[in-house]
Amino acid sequence: MSNKNNTLQKRPQRITIRDVAKLAGVSPATVSKVLNDAPHVSQESRQRVMSAVAKLDFRPNSIARSLKSRRTLTIGLITDDLEGVFTTSMMRGVEDVTSSRGFSVFLCNSYGNADKERAHLQLLLDKQVDGVILLSGYKVRERGAPALDLGSIPVVYLYQYTRDINVPCIVPDDFGGAEIGTNHLISLGRKRIGLINGPYHYEATHHRLEGYKSAIENAGISYDPSLVRSGKWYEDAGYMMAKDLMSMDNPPDALFCCSDSLAAGAIRALCELDIRVPDDIPVVGFDNRPFAAHHVPPLTTVALPLYEMGRMAGEMIVSAILGPTPEPGIHKVPCYLVRRESCGVLKASYNSVRDETGSYS
Amino acid sequence: MSNKNNTLQKRPQRITIRDVAKLAGVSPATVSKVLNDAPHVSQESRQRVMSAVAKLDFRPNSIARSLKSRRTLTIGLITDDLEGVFTTSMMRGVEDVTSSRGFSVFLCNSYGNADKERAHLQLLLDKQVDGVILLSGYKVRERGAPALDLGSIPVVYLYQYTRDINVPCIVPDDFGGAEIGTNHLISLGRKRIGLINGPYHYEATHHRLEGYKSAIENAGISYDPSLVRSGKWYEDAGYMMAKDLMSMDNPPDALFCCSDSLAAGAIRALCELDIRVPDDIPVVGFDNRPFAAHHVPPLTTVALPLYEMGRMAGEMIVSAILGPTPEPGIHKVPCYLVRRESCGVLKASYNSVRDETGSYS
DNA sequence: CTGAAAGCGCTAACAA
């Protein structure tokens, strides 16, 4: 039974390259060439094909094209935590870049579960994706490789350190970020800068400590380990560590906190101690979380370049697919300072930041 | 292996159904039948095929399958605002459901721009998606239809009212949610409940007002319009409206705010006026934003069922594709109350909510 | 410059 008979209800037969060929009075091969900007087509044929395409509103079927060309112009994006606080900015970066290059992205959420990751990867492979981005909310990833062997399909790690050194891996420049934050406090004339850091099982914690030291020492201040604290990333931990630091005989004259939550907790502690921010103690945070702009006082903070990281991951995966092959290994994306009132009064308007306490108007 | 820039690199030949057939000593058609659990295959052939599949680690090529079957088991998810505060929960719901049904989802971000939406839809059509979900962060959508005619491809609207009544449209039950919030305050013995609402160009605003009225009147309290305020959704607006309400000769004895931001602003105002929350004035918010759990005091709030809405959208689109055809028109998903301290002391632990001020440990 | 022909990997009639 020919399916010309049942064109009506189910899936109306779409226009094919043959229809275009017929209307233009050329062969399907010629239409294909025109569609792909291939050479060796007369101006005349090209014109006729183009107008036939326009007239029929023809669009080539990507599936058929992919089957032949073995390219789907499709990538998979697997995230550990779709609702993670850092995830969407990176996703947006990936999506912007890849879609501008004509790629589509399959969204997969693994919940950090290896079985789910494997299942998603399998499906992606079946669907012949051209590449995969593995995005993590900076969780510690035990595994150094994807949960499934991807064969020759390129992979890029986003916000996730890995032991697999043959693959590009995009992370923030935590060292540089810590330098920037510390230097800002130094530029305010502070000499005893307390560091409120995260737990040491995070890579970032070590890099940020080193960046802090580097800035301190470059300023000719000697590193004093008694000014350094480490704990969870949460608000409460910041509160505790700040109280602890301020109770020293020779307390710090500024606080650099390695997350905005820590900074919020620290400021709460300072508040309770009747220490004014920023007049007595300026405070710098890290991350540039949306709430930082609405904190009281608004937080000066070292911004994580999440969107840029996402863009870079997108560019790298596209590059790995279309060439040239990107450099494998760690790629650090610079952090930048966002100045707000927790480090001194600003005259102009703040850096514009999405309104976190209500983003719909 | 040379590879010029922008030259598509082809990947090595994968194992095909013919390889399996050869190894199993049967025809490709038989392999296909086994793979698709079709009848009329001997137990013997089935066994041999299965073991050949296992031995070769064969996986059918979805692209080839799709070309033939005209089904891609793929849907498109277009969001107005990938970084919107309500977006990811819904996305997660969609992803959970669709992936459990064997579908993959293409993620597209339109930035609320019709041209971008059109371009994405075009690409999705080219890639032969089986269905599309249009997700909005509850922005007002001027257009009542997708930016591109999708022909016979099913569409579901998520968190977005539309004039297109032939399509399923999933929204929260704002009316019911407002009833729940208001009733909670009534159950606390309050009689003059102030309503701090959003702007009237949102559908939700009207529904919530009606829900409030309904609850009030069902409780035998007569509706007093002087207790109702409307303004932007933001914190500042909540502050202003609360101040205004509390300056009345006969001020409210409770406040129902139609967003958590409004509630935060209202509480700030009450604080300034030395009015205690919840003892003098209990306050209920709306949305159950992550910060609500960490507010001081933690906010009792009417939760938007975002994840459930996402799941429902996923179920509907799958249903529209595989049958049975889902009911078109508006589907309201019930809101629910989350009790925290802004309405009275709680003995037990709070409802568990993701930690918003630092979700990584 | 153009088009006929041969597939990409899989499915589905239809014969055997």
Add this chain to the structure above:
DNA sequence: TTGTTAGCGCTTTCAG
């Protein structure tokens, strides 16, 4: 029950 055949819609030699 099985295998043969004929495509899905497009690309790509390779003769003409």
